Amino acid sequence: MASSINNLVVSLKGRPITPAGEEIRIYQGSPHPFGATVEDDGVNFAVYSANATAVQLLLFRNPSDLEPFKTIDLSPISNKSFYIWHIFVEGLKPGSGYAYRVDGPKEPWNGHRFDPEKVLIDPYSKGNSLALWDRGAACAAGDNLHKSMRSVVIDTRHYDWEGDMPLRRPMSETIVYEMHVAGFTKSPTSGVQHPGTFKGLIEKIPYLKEIGITAVELLPIFSFDHTDVLRVHEGNPLVNYWGYSTMGYFAPHQGYCTSPESGLHVEEFRDMVKALHKAGIEVILDVVYNHTDEGNHQGPMFSFKGFDNSTYYYLTGENGSKDFYYDYTGCGNTFNCNHPIGEKLILDSLRYWVEEMHVDGFRFDEGSVLTRGENGAPLEHPPVIWSIELDDILGSSKVIAEAWDAAGLYQIGYFPGARWAEWNGKYRDTIRQFVKGDAGVINELAARLTGSADLYQWRHHEPVNSVNFITAHDGFTLYDLCSYNEKHNWANGEGNNDGINDNVSWNCGAEGDTNDNYINDLRKKQVKNFGVLLMCSLGVPMIVGGDEFARTQNGNNNTYCHDNSLNWYNWETMKTSESQEMIRFWSLLNRKRSNFINHFKGKYFSGKLSRFGVPEISWHGTQLNQPNWDDPGARCLGMTFGDTAEDTDGLDNIHIMMNMFWEPLKFDIPQYEGLVWHRSIDTSLQSPNDITTLEESPMIADSGYIVNDRSIVVLTTRASGG
Numbered sequence: 254m255a256s257s258i259n260n261l262v263v264s265l266k267g268r269p270i271t272p273a274g275e276e277i278r279i280y281q282g283s284p285h286p287f288g289a290t291v292e293d294d295g296v297n298f299a300v301y302s303a304n305a306t307a308v309q310l311l312l313f314r315n316p317s318d319l320e321p322f323k324t325i326d327l328s329p330i331s332n333k334s335f336y337i338w339h340i341f342v343e344g345l346k347p348g349s350g351y352a353y354r355v356d357g358p359k360e361p362w363n364g365h366r367f368d369p370e371k372v373l374i375d376p377y378s379k380g381n382s383l384a385l386w387d388r389g390a391a392c393a394a395g396d397n398l399h400k401s402m403r404s405v406v407i408d409t410r411h412y413d414w415e416g417d418m419p420l421r422r423p424m425s426e427t428i429v430y431e432m433h434v435a436g437f438t439k440s441p442t443s444g445v446q447h448p449g450t451f452k453g454l455i456e457k458i459p460y461l462k463e464i465g466i467t468a469v470e471l472l473p474i475f476s477f478d479h480t481d482v483l484r485v486h487e488g489n490p491l492v493n494y495w496g497y498s499t500m501g502y503f504a505p506h507q508g509y510c511t512s513p514e515s516g517l518h519v520e521e522f523r524d525m526v527k528a529l530h531k532a533g534i535e536v537i538l539d540v541v542y543n544h545t546d547e548g549n550h551q552g553p554m555f556s557f558k559g560f561d562n563s564t565y566y567y568l569t570g571e572n573g574s575k576d577f578y579y580d581y582t583g584c585g586n587t588f589n590c591n592h593p594i595g596e597k598l599i600l601d602s603l604r605y606w607v608e609e610m611h612v613d614g615f616r617f618d619e620g621s622v623l624t625r626g627e628n629g630a631p632l633e634h635p636p637v638i639w640s641i642e643l644d645d646i647l648g649s650s651k652v653i654a655e656a657w658d659a660a661g662l663y664q665i666g667y668f669p670g671a672r673w674a675e676w677n678g679k680y681r682d683t684i685r686q687f688v689k690g691d692a693g694v695i696n697e698l699a700a701r702l703t704g705s706a707d708l709y710q711w712r713h714h715e716p717v718n719s720v721n722f723i724t725a726h727d728g729f730t731l732y733d734l735c736s737y738n739e740k741h742n743w744a745n746g747e748g749n750n751d752g753i754n755d756n757v758s759w760n761c762g763a764e765g766d767t768n769d770n771y772i773n774d775l776r777k778k779q780v781k782n783f784g785v786l787l788m789c790s791l792g793v794p795m796i797v798g799g800d801e802f803a804r805t806q807n808g809n810n811n812t813y814c815h816d817n818s819l820n821w822y823n824w825e826t827m828k829t830s831e832s833q834e835m836i837r838f839w840s841l842l843n844r845k846r847s848n849f850i851n852h853f854k855g856k857y858f859s860g861k862l863s864r865f866g867v868p869e870i871s872w873h874g875t876q877l878n879q880p881n882w883d884d885p886g887a888r889c890l891g892m893t894f895g896d897t898a899e900d901t902d903g904l905d906n907i908h909i910m911m912n913m914f915w916e917p918l919k920f921d922i923p924q925y926e927g928l929v930w931h932r933s934i935d936t937s938l939q940s941p942n943d944i945t946t947l948e949e950s951p952m953i954a955d956s957g958y959i960v961n962d963r964s965i966v967v968l969t970t971r972a973s974g975g
Contacts, residue, residue, distance in 0.1 A: 276344060277295075277312075277323065277342050277343060277344040277345055278295075278342075278343040278344060279325060279340060279341070279342055279343070280340070280341040280342075280343065281331050281332060281339070281340065281341065282297050282298060282299065282332065282339040282340040282341035283297055283299065283339055283341070284299050284334040284335075284337035284339045285299060285337075286299065286377075286601075287299050287300065287301065287337075287376075287377045287597075287598075287601065288300075288375055288376075288377025288378065288379070288503065289351060289375060289377070289378065289379070289404065289406050289407075291347055291406060291407070291408040291409070291410065294343050294344070295341055295342050295343035295344055295345050296341070296342050296345045296349075296406055297339065297340075297341045297342075298310060298339060298340050298341075298342065298351070298375075299337055299338070299339040300337070300338050300339075300353065300375060300376070300377075300560060301336055301337055301338075301376075301560065301561065301564075301594055302336065302338060302355060302357070302560045302561045303336040303561055303564060304357050304358060304365055304367070304561055304563065304564075305338070305355045305356065305357040305367065305560070305561070306329070306356050306357045306358075306367075307326070307327075307329070307355070307356040307357075307369070308326075308327040308332075308338045308353060308354075308355050308356075309324055309325065309326055309327070309353060309354040309355075309369075310324070310325045310327060310340060310342075310351065310352075310353060311323075311324050311325075311351060311352045311353065311354065311372065312324075312325070312342070312345065312349060312350070312351050313349060313350030313351065313352075313403060314349060314350075315348075315349075315350060315514070316349075316350030316382035316384060316403040316404075316405050316514055316516075317350070317382060317384035317385060317403070317514055318350065319385070319398075319399050320398075321352075325340060325342075327339075327340055345406065346406070347406050347407060347408040347516060348405065348406065348407075348515065348516040349405075349406045350382060350403035350404065350405055350406070351375070351403065351404050351405075351406060352372045352373060352374060352375075352401060352402070352403050352404060353372070353373045353374075353375065353559075353560075354369050354370070354371070354372060354373065355367060355369065355373060355559050355560055356369035361550070361575070361576045362570065362574040362575060362576055363563070363574075363575055364562055364563030364566075364568045364575035365562060365563060366554065366558050366559070366562045367559065367562075368554060368559060370394075370395055370396040370397070371391065371397060371401075371554045371555075371559050372397055372398050372401035372402070372403075372555075373554070373555060373556050373559040373560060374402045374403065374404045374500070374501060374555055374556050375404045375501075375556075376501070376502070376556055376557060376560065376598060377502075377503050377598075377601070378404035378405065378476075378501050378503060378504050379405070379407040379409060379503050379504055379518065379519055380404065380405035380407045380476075380504050380505070380507070380513070380516055380518035380519065381402055381403070381404055381405065381476045381500060381501050381504045381507055382402065382403045382404075382405055382507060382513060382514055383402055383478070383479075383480060383507055383513075384403075384513075384514060385399060385400055385401060385402075385403070386400065386401065386402045386478070386480065387400035387401075388478060388480070388481055388553055391553030391554055391555050392551065392552065392553045392554075401555070402500070402555055404501075404504075405516045405518070406516070407516050407518065407519050409519055409609050412519075412520065412523055414523070414527060414611065415527065417526070417527045417530050417531075417611055418530075418611060419530075419535070419607065419611050419612065419613045419649065419650070420530055420533070420535050420613055421613070421649050422467060422468070422535055422613075424651060424674065424717040424793055425716070425717050425793070425850070425853065426467065426847070426850055427467050427468050427535070427651070427793050428465065428466045428467045428468065428794055428795075428796070428843055428846065428847075429466070429467075429468050429469075429470050429537065429720070429793065429794065429795035429796070430461065430464075430466035430468065430469050430470065430795075430796055430797075430798055431469075431470045431472070431539075431725060431726060431795055431796070431797050431798060432469055432470070432471060432472070432797075432798030433471075433472045433494075433495070433726070433798065433820065434449070434450070434451065434454055434471055434472070434474055434506075434509050435449035435450070435494075435508070435509060435816070435821075436449075436494075436798075436820045436821050436822060437453070437454055437457060437798065437822055438450070438453035438454060438456070438457055438822070439453075439816075439821045440818065440821040440822055440823055440824065442822075442823050442824040442825045442826075443457070443822065443824050444824065445457065447511050449508075449509070450509050450510060450511050450521070451505070451509050451510065451521045451522055451524065451525040452511055452521060452524065452525070454525055455524065455525055455528045455529075458528055458529060458532050458534070459532075461529075461532065461534055462532050462533070462534070463836075463840060464801050464836065464839055464840045464843060465839075465840050465842075465843030465844045465847065466534065466796070466843060467533070467534060467535060468534060468535035468536070468537050468613065468614075468651075469529065469534060469535070469536060469537065470537040470538075470539060470616055470795065471536065471537070471538055471539060472495055472496055472497075472539050472726055473495065473496035473497055473499065473506070473538075473539050473540070473541055473618075474496070474505055474506050474509060474522070474538060475496075475499045475500075475501060475502055475503075475504065475505070475506060475538075475540065475541070476499065476500045476501035476504035476505070476506050476507060477493060477496040477497075477498055477499055477500055477506055477508075477546060478493055478498065478500060478546055479492060479493060479494070479496070479506070479508040479816070480492070481493045481498075483814055484746045484814075485746075486744065486745070486746030487744075487746075489744075489817070491745065491746055491814035491815065492814060492816050493813075493814070494812070494813060494814055494815055494816045494820060495726065495813045496541075497541050497584070497618060497813070498541070498544070498545070498546035498584060499541045499542075499544075499545055499546060500545070500546050500555065500556065501556075502540075502542070502598060502599075502602040503601075503602055503605055504518060505518040505519060505521070505522040509521075509522075519609075519610070522610060523610060523611070526610060526611050526612065527611070530611070535613035535614065535651075536611075536612050536613050536614075537612070537613055537614040537615060537616055537651055537653070538606060538612055538614075538615050538616070539615075539616045539618060540602075540603075540615050540616065540617055540618065541618045541619075542588055542590060542599050542602075542617065542618075542622075542623065543581070543582045543584075543587065543588055543590070543617075543618060543619040543620075543622035543623065543658065544582040544584045544585065544586050544587055544588055544619075544622075545557055545565075545586065545588060547585075547586060548584070548585035548586060549577065549578050549580065549585035549586060550576065550577055550578065552585055552586070561594075563575060564589065564592060564594050564595070565588065565589055565592075565594070565595060566578055566579075566586050566587065566588065566589055567579035567581070567586075567587040567588075567589055567625075567627070567629055579629055580659075580660075581619075581622050581625065581629065581658050581659060581660040581662070582619055582622060582658060582659050582660075583659030584659075587622060587625075587629075588622070589627060590622060590623045590625070590635075590637050591623075591625065591626055591627060591632065591635055591636050591637050592627055595637070596636055596637045596640060599623075599637055599641075600637070600640055600641065600644065600647075603615065603641065603644075603647055603650075604644070604646045604647065607646055607647060607650055608646060612650070613650065613651060614650045614651025614652060614653065615650065615651070615652055615653065616653040616654075616655070616676075617652070617653065617654050617655060618655055619655055619657070619658040619659065620654030620655045620656055620657075620658075620668065620673075621654070621655075621656055621657050621658040621662040621663070621664050621668070622658045622662075623635060623637050623638055623654075624638055624662070624664070624668070624669055625662075631662060631664075632669075633669070634669065635669055638669045638670050638673070639669070639670060641670075642670040642671065642672060642673065651674070652670075652672065652673050652674065653673070653674045653675070653676065653720055654668050654673050654674070654675050654676070655675075655676050656668040656675040656676065657678070665677065665678055665679055665708060666705075666707075666708035666709060666712075671712075671713075671714070672718075673718070674717060674718050674719065674720050674793060675718060675719065675720060676720050676722060676725070676795075677701075677705055677708070677719040677720055677721055677722070677792065679697075679701065679705065679708065680701045680705060680719065680721045680722070680790070680792070681722055681723055681724075681725075682757055683697045683698055683700075683701045684698070684701060684723050684783065684786050684787070685723065685734065685756075685757035685758070686757055687786075687888075687911075687913055688779060688782050688783055688786070688913060689757060689758070689759040689913075690759065690888060690913050690914075690915070690963070691888075692885060692886045692887060692888055693884075693885045693886065693887065695880065695881070695882065695884075695887045695888075695889075695890045696882055698890060699872060699880075699890065699892070701721070701790065702786065702789065702790045702791070702892065703716075703790075703791050703857070703858065703870065704716030704719055704790070704791030704792050704857060705719045705792065706857050710857055715856060715857070716791040716792045716853075716856075716857065717792065717793055718792075719791075719792035719793065720792065720793045720795055721787060721790050721792040721793060721794050721795065722787075722794075722795040722796075722797075723783050723786075723787055724796075724797045724800060725795075725797060726797060727752075727810070727811060727813070728752075728753065728756065728810050728811075729756055729758055729806070729808075729810045730797065730799060730800055730804050730805060730806055731780050731783055731784075731796075731797065731800035731803070732776065732780060732800070732803040732804060732805050733758075733805055733806055733807075733808055733809075733810070734756070734758045734783075735758070735759065735760070735761055735775075735776040735779040735780055736760050736761065736764075736765060736766075736776055736805070736808070737756075737758055737760050737764060737765060737808040738758060738759065738760045738764060739756075739764070739808070740752050740753070740754065740756065740808060740809070740810045740811070741765070741807060741808030741809055742808075742809050742810065742811050744807075744809060744815070744819065745809070745811060745812075745813075745814055745815075746814075751811050752809075752810040752811030753810065753811075756810060759779075761775045761776050761779065762775070764808075765807070765808055775963065777803070777831075777834070777835070778936050778937060778963060778964060779963065780800075780803060780835065781838055781936040781943065781944075781965075782911075782913075782936050782963070782964065782965050784796075784838065784839060784842050785842065785909075785934055785936060785965045785967060786911075786965070788842050788843065788845065788846040789846075789853075789907070789909055789967065790853070791852075791853050791857075792853075794846070796839070798822075799822060800839075801835060801836055801839035801840075802826070802827045802832040802833075802835050802836050803831065803832060803835045804822070804823075806819055806820070807819065834940040837940065837941070837944075838940070838943060838944050841944045841945075841946065842934075842944060845933065845934075845944075848905075848947075849894075849905055849907060849969075851896060851905065852894045852896070852905070852907060858870045861895075861897040862895065862897065863895040863896050863897045863906065865895075865906070865925045865926070865927055865928055865970075866925055866926075867893065867895030867896070867897075867906045867923075867925055867928075867970075868893065868895050869894070869895045869897050870892065870893070870894060870895070871892070871893045871895075871923070872890070872891065872892055873890075873891030873892065873893070873910075873920070873921070873923075874887070874889060874890065874891060875889060875891075875918050875919060875920050875921065876921050877891075877921045877923055888912070888913040888914045889910075889911055889912045889913065889914055889918060889920075889960075890911045891908070891909065891910045891911065891920055892908075892909050893906065893907070893908045893909075893923055894906060894907040894908075894909075905969065905970070906925075906928065906969065906970040907967060907968070907969055908922060908923065908930065908967070908968040908969075909965065909966070909967050909968075910958065910960045910965065910966045910967075910968075911960075911965050912960040912961070912962065912963070912964060912965070913963055914962060914963075915962050915963065916962050917959050917960065917961045917962055918959070918960055919957050919958070919959050919960075920957060920958055920959075920960050920966075921956060921957050922953065922955070922956055922957060922958055922968065924956060925970070927972060927973055928970040928971070928972065928973065929952055929953075929954070929970065929971055929972075929973055930952070930953045930968040930969070930970055931947075931950040931951060931952050931953065931968065931969055931970070931971060932945070932950055932951050932952075932953055932958075932966065932967075932968055933945060933947075933950050933967045933968060933969045934965065934966065934967035935961075935964065935965075935966045935967075936964045936965050936966075937960075937961035937962075937963075937964035937966075947969075950969070953968060
């Protein structure tokens with residue numbers, strides 16, 4: 254029997270290359286799966302390189318060791334199957350470090366940049382260590398062994414999920430909260446045991462539940478270089494804080510782990526996902542497959558360049574050469590997403606995060622890059638997009654595209670695929686214009702509030718294809734949108750030349766901080782106006798973490814480089830009466846959207862009437878059914894949502910009156926037999942009257958309502974006598 258088992262092992266892994274009696278034994282290994290795969294008796298390693306002539310595997314007892322305890326030369330005869338290099342190391346344990354050295358043609362003009370002196374991490378590594386990492390050494394010529402990153406052998410097989418699975422909440426019932434893992438708890442004011450980590454986020458989940466969001470969209474949590482000092486400005490080191498330069502597509506970011514050298518990257522991330530799911534909160538990852546952190550021809554070599562530069566990147570040069578990198582991303586290089594190997598890596602990565610890490614969805618940074626073919630031109634049916642669209646494993650995951658890239662490709666309403674949602678930049682701009690007080694935008698406002706049918710319905714898409722947002726991580730916070738006319742990015746050390754110039758913002762009468770109570774009250778009201786419009790729109794609402802307590806970045810609209818209090822939540826400030834007022838408003842507002850979700854889910858309007866005769870949708874100005882579409886000076890609009898759902902009592906009707914004029918205006922209120930209106934929201938009123946619970950909402954007996962200047966009123970119905 255023992256002989257049969259040994260024969261089976263040999264047939265699966267190849268014959269041993271080292272004799273018995275050594276600490277480890279080496280077998281030929283298997284070309285699949287890619288990466289370091291832990292089995293009961295050892296680890297299988299497999300990497301792709303079509304053009305390499307030699308591959309070395311370096312093994313470290315600990316990822317931070319200076320020298321490998323074993324260096325293995327992979328044979329191009331016994332350890333290579335077509336373009337895949339592979340080996341099985343019996344006796345190697347999880348927690349060990351490993352890396353590669355790869356040799357091949359040194360022909361930049363042909364796209365080949367092989368350098369056997371450079372130590373490379375595995376593109377499929379599930380954990381990376383930066384304990385010895387020196388970015389400069391990876392950019393310069395010469396051996397960087399003692400200053401290199403190391404991949405970590407991680408066993409993903411044994412984890413108690415306690416029955417957890419992705420939540421699969423319908424997109425139409427989702428409220429997205431975009432947030433930064435570290436910034437959420439890194440301030441000493443957070444009081445958590447592990448600030449700035451996955452574990453720290455777990456400690457603050459009760460707060461996320463309190464504000465009523467249903468999903469967190471985490472800024473990049475894939476391995477990136479948080480040690481990269483971009484520049485020093487006025488004595489302050491500026492670093493890669495946001496994380497939009499990926500090093501490893503299977504590895505949780507080491508900086509968000511409490512002990513990254515222990516190989517617990519995967520376990521700590523899983524703990525966070527499981528805890529969020531127990532709270533009913535989904536996890537969406539902001540993913541960056543459009544470029545890597547290796548930059549242009551002057552950037553570091555730590556993985557893809559060294560394994561097979563001509564495969565992984567779009568290359569260009571004079572007279573047909575491939576010396577340089579196409580930069581459709583604004584970040585130095587562009588990942589070759591629709592090359593079969595690039596496509597495989599992206600799909601393998603996404604499947605891994607869904608299957609092994611229970612992630613609920615993804616937002617694709619500069620998603621339009623993924624539609625470009627190998628020559629850089631946009632494709633009608635890009636393979637990677639449609640593979641994600643139709644994949645059985647990914648089919649229930651949320652997929653959201655930033656439907657543009659840095660090279661000018663803009664695909665709002667045109668992004669390939671059917672179920673892909675898009676960040677709706679046109680929604681953002683229109684809502685900002687209206688609340689700012691710009692005239693003549695009510696026609697487009699109506700389209701944006703009702704799911705942007707002009708953008709999506711022509712392709713048989715649905716309102717859920719539109720992710721509605723007013724602010725995002727890049728740009729002003731919502732409070733700064735109401736406090737600054739101009740960007741103030743001086744702290745970035747780029748002479749205030751970075752960040753967008755056209756913010757469609759209004760400072761309400763003073764630039765930045767002011768002691769003028771009228772202006773401060775107006776700013777609060779404007780923030781509430783934005784919130785009401787966002788939560789009363791068809792589509793999928795996204796708010797930015799911190800907007801719910803009026804977080805400010807002091808007018809900086811591009812805080813990508815600040816790992817400091819400019820980006821961190823201040824939990825002491827959140828306890829002030831002003832912040833608590835805003836948190837209360839947003840918490841109730843989010844719950845109102847959930848209560849009235851039948852208005853904001855499903856298809857576009859069909860013209861039905863409720864059983865009380867309320868139209869599914871009707872438009873008004875200050876007078877009923879007269880929205881003044883042709884008035885170039887119009888700054889007000891009214892709309893009524895009739896509750897026509899078959900599974901409700903028909904009483905959840907909503908009437909919204911929006912006045913962005915600078916004087917109060919009286920709006921007519923529609924009357925329906927058997928129904929009475931109650932005031933749910935009036936952004937002009939002081940808290941707690943600005944927003945009320947259903948039980949506390951006062952009845953409105955009149956046929957009209959004076960809507961104060963620059964404010965929004967929302968009424969809801971109850972049955973007469975109810």
